[in-house]
Amino acid sequence: MRGKRDPIERESRDSRDLYDVSTWEKRSTVDAIATWLYRFGVASAKAFVILLAALFLLVQFVLGGLGIVTEPVVGAFVLLSVVPALAIAAYVWYADVTTDEPLSVLVVTFTLAVLFAMFAAVINSILQPAFGVLPSVIGLPLFFFLVVGPVEETVKLLAVRLYAYRDVRFDAVIDGAVYGAAAGLGFATIENAIYITRGLESGLGTVELIGAAGGTAAVRALAGPGHVLYSSIAGFYLGLAKFNRENAGPIVIKGLLIAAVFHALYNSLAGVVPGLLTAAATWITPGIAMIGFIVLYDGLVAYFLYRKIAGYRRAYKEVGVTHASDDEPAAELTEFDP
Numbered sequence: 104m105r106g107k108r109d110p111i112e113r114e115s116r117d118s119r120d121l122y123d124v125s126t127w128e129k130r131s132t133v134d135a136i137a138t139w140l141y142r143f144g145v146a147s148a149k150a151f152v153i154l155l156a157a158l159f160l161l162v163q164f165v166l167g168g169l170g171i172v173t174e175p176v177v178g179a180f181v182l183l184s185v186v187p188a189l190a191i192a193a194y195v196w197y198a199d200v201t202t203d204e205p206l207s208v209l210v211v212t213f214t215l216a217v218l219f220a221m222f223a224a225v226i227n228s229i230l231q232p233a234f235g236v237l238p239s240v241i242g243l244p245l246f247f248f249l250v251v252g253p254v255e256e257t258v259k260l261l262a263v264r265l266y267a268y269r270d271v272r273f274d275a276v277i278d279g280a281v282y283g284a285a286a287g288l289g290f291a292t293i294e295n296a297i298y299i300t301r302g303l304e305s306g307l308g309t310v311e312l313i314g315a316a317g318g319t320a321a322v323r324a325l326a327g328p329g330h331v332l333y334s335s336i337a338g339f340y341l342g343l344a345k346f347n348r349e350n351a352g353p354i355v356i357k358g359l360l361i362a363a364v365f366h367a368l369y370n371s372l373a374g375v376v377p378g379l380l381t382a383a384a385t386w387i388t389p390g391i392a393m394i395g396f397i398v399l400y401d402g403l404v405a406y407f408l409y410r411k412i413a414g415y416r417r418a419y420k421e422v423g424v425t426h427a428s429d430d431e432p433a434a435e436l437t438e439f440d441p
Contacts, residue, residue: 149265159221163297171300180320184295185288188327191405192284195335198412200419201275208267209285215262216289216334223255223290224297244371252367255290256359259334262286263341276342277415280408283338287331294330295323325397329369332404337362339411365404372400 109125122130129138163169172178196204227250234246260283267273267282299319340358344351377392387395 152265153215153218156215156218156221159225160218160293163221163224167297168300169297172296177299180317181292181296181299184299184320184323185292185327187324188288188291188331191328191331192288192335195284195331195408195412196281198416199275199277199281200416201277202272204278204281205272208270208272209282212262212267212282212285213289213292215265216259216286217293219258219262220255220290220293223258226254227251243374244367247367247370248364251370252363252365253359255330256333256337256362256366259283259286259290259330260337260341260355260359260362262289263334263338268341268345273342273345276339276346277412277419279342279345280335280339280412283341284331284335286338287334288327290334291327291330295320295327298323325394328401329366329397329404332401332408333362333366336365336404336408336411339408365407369400369404372396 111125112121115121122128127134129135160169172181196209230250231246234242234250236242237245263279263282263286267278267285273279273282337358340354340361343358344354347354373393373396376396377389380387380392380395381389
């Protein structure tokens with residue numbers, strides 16, 4: 104979408120050449136150099152971000168014990184732990200009534216989320232001690248709402264924004280939800296891998312390894328779906344922003360706020376509600392209380408996402424759209440939009 108025009112351009116009605124006066128296009132050698140430098144700068148910045156994230160991930164493999172995920176037993180448990188999250192991501196993909204999103208773009212988005220999860224881990228680790236000086240009943244919620252929720256939802260959305268968002272096949276608002284789900288799945292996968300491998304000591308026998316990894320995998324299987332739900336919501340609003348450029352900033356912020364609040368509220372309540380349930384009814388075990396809370400909470404968030412997707416699907420069918428590219432070309436980014 105083109106922005107406002109200068110008064111000279113507006114009144115000339117294209118009757119004059121206003122290059123370098125009130126309009127601009129690439130004509131001269133200097134223009135070409137400036138354009139190349141801009142593109143090189145943007146590409147270099149993106150490459151630096153990706154390489155830095157990859158370096159953090161490599162450090163986790165070498166120093167953080169993540170390398171043990173290559174053990175067949177541990178790797179299998181990591182994969183099993185993301186099955187519920189994968190199921191939700193698959194539903195969001197299936198619910199897309201427009202054209203199917205290309206596997207290559209989904210894989211890149213997933214991979215970028217795996218890499219960028221390292222940024223969230225570093226930032227969370229650096230900032231957490233600042234909240235530790237407060238009573239836990241105050242410090243933990245503040246940490247979740249001010250750091251964990253905003254940071255993790257932002258890095259997941261960055262995984263979508265950096266590549267999929269700029270692809271011409273991102274041609275409908277709902278595509279944002281699909282790519283957001285892919286980013287959430289990538290984030291959940293690497294987070295589960297870190298939690299499962301953390302605490303596993305070298306030299307464990309097969310039985311001990313299976314027990315330790317399996318127990319953590321079961322817990323992480325319950326946490327993974329939330330990541331997909333939150334980032335799919337933020338991704339939907341990113342898609343909405345792509346086709347409403349004049350209000351893109353506030354729309355993206357709205358999506359991040361909703362996702363971050365859902366995320367932080369889950370983290371805050373997960374440490375309190377199950378304990379209250381077990382205290383209120385002796386027949387409720389801690390395991391049942393935790394499972395019940397997660398299912399109920401994720402169900403409410405899933406319903407919120409379902410309403411957004413269902414509203415889009417309903418409008419899509421009511422206006423009789425058969426293909427996003429039948430009536431007009433897909434929205435494209437301008438040459439100078441990073």
